[in-house]
Amino acid sequence: MKITSIDAFVLAVPTPKPMALNYAQQKLVVAEISTDEGVKGLGYSLVFGGGGAEAVHAYLETRLAPVLIGEDPLFVERLWEKMFRTDMGMKKQGVAAYALSALDIGLWDIAGKAAGLPLYKLWGAVTDRIPAYGSGGWSKYSERELIAEAEKYAALGCKYYKMKIHHADPRENAKRVGAVRRALGDGVRMMVDVNQRLDVLANIRQAQVLEEFDLVWYEEPVLADDIAACAEVAHGIKIPVATGENNYTRFEFRDLVERRAARVLMPDVCRANGFSETMRIGRHAAAHQIAVAPHVVHELSLQVVGALPNGFLVEFIDWTPPDLFEEMPECRDGCFSVPERPGHGMALARGAKEKYRSA
Numbered sequence: 001m002k003i004t005s006i007d008a009f010v011l012a013v014p015t016p017k018p019m020a021l022n023y024a025q026q027k028l029v030v031a032e033i034s035t036d037e038g039v040k041g042l043g044y045s046l047v048f049g050g051g052g053a054e055a056v057h058a059y060l061e062t063r064l065a066p067v068l069i070g071e072d073p074l075f076v077e078r079l080w081e082k083m084f085r086t087d088m089g090m091k092k093q094g095v096a097a098y099a100l101s102a103l104d105i106g107l108w109d110i111a112g113k114a115a116g117l118p119l120y121k122l123w124g125a126v127t128d129r130i131p132a133y134g135s136g137g138w139s140k141y142s143e144r145e146l147i148a149e150a151e152k153y154a155a156l157g158c159k160y161y162k163m164k165i166h167h168a169d170p171r172e173n174a175k176r177v178g179a180v181r182r183a184l185g186d187g188v189r190m191m192v193d194v195n196q197r198l199d200v201l202a203n204i205r206q207a208q209v210l211e212e213f214d215l216v217w218y219e220e221p222v223l224a225d226d227i228a229a230c231a232e233v234a235h236g237i238k239i240p241v242a243t244g245e246n247n248y249t250r251f252e253f254r255d256l257v258e259r260r261a262a263r264v265l266m267p268d269v270c271r272a273n274g275f276s277e278t279m280r281i282g283r284h285a286a287a288h289q290i291a292v293a294p295h296v297v298h299e300l301s302l303q304v305v306g307a308l309p310n311g312f313l314v315e316f317i318d319w320t321p322p323d324l325f326e327e328m329p330e331c332r333d334g335c336f337s338v339p340e341r342p343g344h345g346m347a348l349a350r351g352a353k354e355k356y357r358s359a
Ligand SMILES: [Mg+2]
Pocket: 193, 195, 219, 220, 245
């Protein structure tokens, strides 16, 4: 089989309320990979909030797609290496990693379709049903909007809900967490997300006032670049630390593991150099008693969690309009069934490309 062409474009998709209060739109950088045998692969990277999507598109189209043309798409690992080593001065972090991720996801989609298997089974399945946590709770939500969102996910059976703690006063954050906690009751446990906003001491103080809430994890306490500081927080607070959505390679994740900087790792398949690198990260974590709960894009992450013995949860942000994907997995009793269609199982809905295309 040979790759004959790659059509890359950007989709700009509006989000619903209340998410739209903080993020009015999302962008997907999409790569449709065609082959001489008629098998097609869909790859895409979700660029959260949309910032930088055009740069990802440009790098994908001008630098990475050309190295795949004429190659056999089933040599996924070899092609991953080829892309990773393209432009050695352009590290595969940030923009370049989103671009590589989209193409790697598209290659795996072809591999699954050629084998007639969903990816989680191609990789050696562990489970076909994955628990999800409802995620959102952004800073611009009123307390009413926050509780309404948490209750919406609880009504879908989710046993976990994650919210942001972005207020400058740690007691204000604790008050908001407490309000949601009381509304949800004991059947739902919670997580909080700092999104890299604090330093080590501020995190220690913030975590202390949250101890009473039996939190599952305390997320992304410091700048993702500063793995030493993350480790210091992890050792200095009683709530388990989760991080990884802004780390990009197995080498960064190896540092997180070696320093015991997190109990839960959260690679994003659209950032951490695709399914290939995310699976390597997940298997490395499995050797160190560390769980994996991939960041966003649950429709893709289901395949990863379904194939890892240390897979924990997928992150469910219910934002996609019904006319974006052909068949979005449905949350039932707080869980998703892993799509059984060959490949990753996702396809753009008819007309989505025309409706949402922005570049
Ligand atoms: Mg996060």
